[in-house]
Amino acid sequence: MTKVLVIGGGIAGYCAALAARRERAEVTVVARAPGATALYAGGMEVVDDLDSILGSPNHPLARLGMDAVGLATELDAAISTLKLALGRGGLSFEGTWRSRGLYADIHGLARPASVVPETVAPGELGGLSGKRVAVIGVPQVGDYDAASTAQALKELHGIEAFAEDISIPELPPAASITDLYGRRAPSPRARGAAIAYPPGFTNLPSDGFELLASPPSPHGWRLQQAIALGAVSAEVSSIETGRGKVTSARASGRAFRADAFVLATGRYIGGGLRGGRTTTESLFGLGVFHEGLAAASLGTRLQHLKYLDPREEMRMGVMTDRRLRPLLEDGSVPYTNLYAAGSMLGGYDYSGPCGFGVPILTGWLAGRNAARQGQ
Numbered sequence: 001m002t003k004v005l006v007i008g009g010g011i012a013g014y015c016a017a018l019a020a021r022r023e024r025a026e027v028t029v030v031a032r033a034p035g036a037t038a039l040y041a042g043g044m045e046v047v048d049d050l051d052s053i054l055g056s057p058n059h060p061l062a063r064l065g066m067d068a069v070g071l072a073t074e075l076d077a078a079i080s081t082l083k084l085a086l087g088r089g090g091l092s093f094e095g096t097w098r099s100r101g102l103y104a105d106i107h108g109l110a111r112p113a114s115v116v117p118e119t120v121a122p123g124e125l126g127g128l129s130g131k132r133v134a135v136i137g138v139p140q141v142g143d144y145d146a147a148s149t150a151q152a153l154k155e156l157h158g159i160e161a162f163a164e165d166i167s168i169p170e171l172p173p174a175a176s177i178t179d180l181y182g183r184r185a186p187s188p189r190a191r192g193a194a195i196a197y198p199p200g201f202t203n204l205p206s207d208g209f210e211l212l213a214s215p216p217s218p219h220g221w222r223l224q225q226a227i228a229l230g231a232v233s234a235e236v237s238s239i240e241t242g243r244g245k246v247t248s249a250r251a252s253g254r255a256f257r258a259d260a261f262v263l264a265t266g267r268y269i270g271g272g273l274r275g276g277r278t279t280t281e282s283l284f285g286l287g288v289f290h291e292g293l294a295a296a297s298l299g300t301r302l303q304h305l306k307y308l309d310p311r312e313e314m315r316m317g318v319m320t321d322r323r324l325r326p327l328l329e330d331g332s333v334p335y336t337n338l339y340a341a342g343s344m345l346g347g348y349d350y351s352g353p354c355g356f357g358v359p360i361l362t363g364w365l366a367g368r369n370a371a372r373q374g375q
Ligand SMILES: Cc1cc2nc3c(=O)[nH]c(=O)nc-3n(C[C@H](O)[C@H](O)[C@H](O)COP(=O)(O)OP(=O)(O)OC[C@H]3O[C@@H](n4cnc5c(N)ncnc54)[C@H](O)[C@@H]3O)c2cc1C
Pocket: 007, 008, 009, 010, 011, 012, 013, 030, 031, 032, 033, 034, 035, 036, 037, 038, 039, 040, 041, 042, 043, 044, 045, 046, 215, 234, 235, 236, 237, 264, 265, 266, 267, 269, 270, 271, 272, 283, 341, 342, 343, 344, 350, 351, 354, 355, 356, 357, 359
């Protein structure tokens, strides 16, 4: 049985573990702490337009060397397996990578998403048109204002929304939206309206739904708790290598030996990339690239680009070959049994329409490739 070690406990590491276990590998996940996955707003953006992705040669999904049909088939498999696994853990999601809706956040601003928690799905803005929507406010909570959310729903999306305040006296003084987490949803007086709740409540009524969050996010926290089950909580601090292979990873004084390794350590929030004058990959010393060129070689030009447009920073990251093996700055593959996945990869806008799509699909494929190592 192939032994696979996944480094990273975000959505990419989780999908890698799912795929590797499906190939009957023995999988261990080591994760230091929650990363960006725990901050997501509550709607997974997967991919927008496969053809435009395939037309961007440095995009991590284009670098897989698959055509649109191949990518679509793999996305179908990855998303349905992910939804099934999360559903078994008590977290049900709706939608596929092909579906796309708009969902309001706690400020009434719309965000696109393809796969959303079942508690968010009924709040799709198109489906709310023609309905009355009661936006639940909690006067003790200081960082959310139902009246302004209702006004934004009206002004920005033409939805007949109104605020209804419900007091929860047992909340601590100066409560914030996170203090609502895990509480039973209060019932509003309004009848016959859809009910928009700030995120975090449980046991929503049948006509209720949750708004998307801004960090810290109850949606992200629920997802992170579901995917963290079974992971070893430790930080990989060094690796051992030999004959062009990784042989083990050290964490908390323990050596984790494996036949293949998946690196899914995220970006700056996760800890996989380190910022500074030049961005670096901290654990394996991998190359970091910007639009296909080694970032270290771009010098002050890259500093200027980043100054002019912060999105340039978001497009930097590790680059992989077709099998998702990460490259050194000179374009060579340093380790034949190391695979990289998730938001640490460069070549796409990580805050854009592939926010979850890249981590899910590259995690899925990296996990499978790792499990098939040596077969
Ligand atoms: C504020 C915010 C909101 C977002 N909202 C959305 C959204 O609504 N929709 C959307 O589609 N996308 C969203 N994104 C993007 C999306 O959340 C990320 O792209 C995605 O979650 C990244 O997943 P990941 O697994 O690659 O990385 P992460 O979730 O960051 O996971 C990295 C993991 O690696 C671990 N790690 C790092 N180094 C080590 C080490 N040495 N040893 C052990 N473990 C290590 C970390 O502890 C962490 O567990 C958002 C991002 C942010 C920052």
